[in-house]
Amino acid sequence: MELFARSWTALRTAVADLPDQDFERPSGCTGWLVRDLVCHLIIDAQDVLITLVTPTEKEPNRDAVTYWKVVEPPTGDDPLDALIVRLAAAYEQPELLKFHLDDVGAAAGRAAELANPDLRVSTQDYVLTVGDYLGAxxxxxxLHHLDLIVDLPNAPEPPAETLARAREMLERITGAPFPESWSDKNVLLIGTGRRIPTEAEQAELGELTKKLPFVLG
Incomplete structure (x- = not known):
C-alpha cells in the first residue's frame, strides 16, 4: 500500500508539473497523446474509488500479481480507447484535465490511505484484499508514468522502488526472468513492448525475444 501511494503521488505530480504544450506530445500508449493518457488516469482513479467502496464477503481469487494476465496486443478497435480520445478533447484546456486529475486523484489517494488492507473488494469479477488490489x-x-514521459526527456521518472516492484511483478506474471544486468526501466519498456530491443539486447534475451511483447490486461 505504501508503494501504491508513492507511485500514484509521483505520477500525479509529474502531470501537475507539465506545461500546457506537453499535453499535445505523444505518450507511450499507441495512438494516445499525453492529454489522452491523463484522461485515462482520471478514469483509473474513479475505478479505484469505486472498488474501495465495493466490499464483498467472498473469498479472494486474485492477488496483486494474478490480478494481471498477458493478453493479445491491442488492435486499435477498442471503443473505450476511442472514447478516451473524445473525452480528452472535450476538456479543451489542459488546466481542466489537471484539475480533474488532482481532484479525483487526491480522493483516490486518501481513500487508499484510509482503507483496511484486509478488507475484501470486488472488481471485474475478481475478489482481492484491498492490500492486493492497491498493490496491483x-x-x-x-507503466503509465513511463508512458507519460516517453517524449519528455526532462520529466521525472517513477520512483526507483516502484520500478523495481513493477519489474518483479512482470517477471512473476510472465514467468520470464530478464537479464539481471538490465535496469528495471528497460525491462518494463522492452518487456511490455514500449521499446523495441536492440540487436545486442535480443541476443541477451535469446528465445525470450520471440515471446515479446507481454501486454498486460
Missing part, C-alpha cells in the same frame, strides 16, 4: 495498481501507475 503499482504496475498500472509505474
Amino acid at each position: 495498481y503499482v504496475m498500472e501507475w509505474t
